[in-house]
Amino acid sequence: MNLLPDLFITFARVGVCTFGGGYAMLPVLQREVVSKKEWITDEELADCYAIGQCTPGVIAVNAATYVGYKKKGGLGGILATLGVVFPSVLIIGLIAAFLQQFAYLPWAAHAFAGIRACVCALIFTSVLRLLKTAVIDIPAAALYCAALLASARFGLSPVLVAVTGGAVGLAVSRIRGWRT
Amino acid sequence: MAHLIYLCLFWEFFQVGLFSVGGGLATIPFLADMGRRTGWFTQAQLTDMIAVSESTPGPIGVNMATYAGFLTAGIPGCAVSTLGLITPSVLVILLIARFLQRFRHSRGVNAVFYGLRPASVALITAAGITVTRLALFSPLNWKAVVLAAAVFLCLQIKPLGRLHPIVFIALSAAAGVLFRF
Numbered sequence: 001m002n003l004l005p006d007l008f009i010t011f012a013r014v015g016v017c018t019f020g021g022g023y024a025m026l027p028v029l030q031r032e033v034v035s036k037k038e039w040i041t042d043e044e045l046a047d048c049y050a051i052g053q054c055t056p057g058v059i060a061v062n063a064a065t066y067v068g069y070k071k072k073g074g075l076g077g078i079l080a081t082l083g084v085v086f087p088s089v090l091i092i093g094l095i096a097a098f099l100q101q102f103a104y105l106p107w108a109a110h111a112f113a114g115i116r117a118c119v120c121a122l123i124f125t126s127v128l129r130l131l132k133t134a135v136i137d138i139p140a141a142a143l144y145c146a147a148l149l150a151s152a153r154f155g156l157s158p159v160l161v162a163v164t165g166g167a168v169g170l171a172v173s174r175i176r177g178w179r180t
Numbered sequence: 181m182a183h184l185i186y187l188c189l190f191w192e193f194f195q196v197g198l199f200s201v202g203g204g205l206a207t208i209p210f211l212a213d214m215g216r217r218t219g220w221f222t223q224a225q226l227t228d229m230i231a232v233s234e235s236t237p238g239p240i241g242v243n244m245a246t247y248a249g250f251l252t253a254g255i256p257g258c259a260v261s262t263l264g265l266i267t268p269s270v271l272v273i274l275l276i277a278r279f280l281q282r283f284r285h286s287r288g289v290n291a292v293f294y295g296l297r298p299a300s301v302a303l304i305t306a307a308g309i310t311v312t313r314l315a316l317f318s319p320l321n322w323k324a325v326v327l328a329a330a331v332f333l334c335l336q337i338k339p340l341g342r343l344h345p346i347v348f349i350a351l352s353a354a355a356g357v358l359f360r361f
């Protein structure tokens with residue numbers, strides 16, 4: 001098969017097979033892109049994830065762009081990326097249109113009240129997991145508390161909090177003499 | 181003027197893609213802020229969005245963008261907001277793909293992310309507090325508080341915590357209908 005459509009279709013399949021975001025996508029990518037297509041190696045995929053964590057944006061998109069770029073340049077990167085988001089856009093578009101139709105029914109309102117309670121528990125479980133990787137020492141913990149206060153108490157814009165966090169990180173590392 | 185909304189959507193989601201670091205949930209604080217500023221969707225709709233995104237395939241950030249785009253501008257909104265979200269990622273990776281290894285081991289980059297990660301988790305925590313306040317405490321809904329606590333405890337138990345979120349979302353929907361939340 002021509003490589004360009006193959007990139008789109010393979011990554012669309014990865015998009016369909018993944019429930020629950022970037023990390024859930026790792027085993028699917030291993031099967032489809034490393035084992036079956038042999039487009040990249042396991043080491044490269046691991047690098048992709050490391051880079052995905054330290055570049056802006058959706059991790060799955062970063063991985064798709066990297067593989068597509070490596071195989072077929074800029075156009076390949078773009079097609080692989082469009083492939084990985086295509087199923088989401090289609091499925092969510094349908095669900096959103098459908099939800100509007102029955103959101104006013106009383107039983108649906110009860111169901112969503114239950115779902116909202118569940119979402120709170122899911123978010124805080126993820127936060128606990130993320131804390132273990134993000135807050136690795138005392139300055140990071142202090143930064144976490146300050147950022148939480150700035151956002152939750154004083155309603156500072158998320159963009160401002162993120163940019164300040166990055167700047168503080170740079171300053172703290174500078175003071176420590178670029179300790180690695 | 182009708183096209184202006186698409187431009188706004190693209191720009192708003194471009195910023196989300198540029199500044200949210202560390203996976204799908206990192207988009208929540210930016211979306212909460214966006215909803216407050218623009219009035220495109222309410223915080224309750226944001227919570228529904230999170231539930232739908234967790235229960236459908238695909239990257240959560242993309243699902244959230246698609247859903248928010250639909251609420252704002254229908255089907256074309258889905259496409260525009262998703263393109264806005266992914267454009268920064270694509271640009272950055274295309275720019276650094278050549279010297280990826282050097283970028284990854286750059287001390288400057290590591291230093292910035294050392295600070296960016298706790299800030300990002302703090303933002304998610306703050307968004308979680310907002311969502312919780314809205315879902316459980318305004319007005320106080322005892323049944324929902326008990327359910328949220330029960331689900332949270334279940335998620336901390338090893339074998340149960342590995343279950344897919346959709347299991348908990350479906351059970352909570354059933355509980356909501358059964359006990360008339």
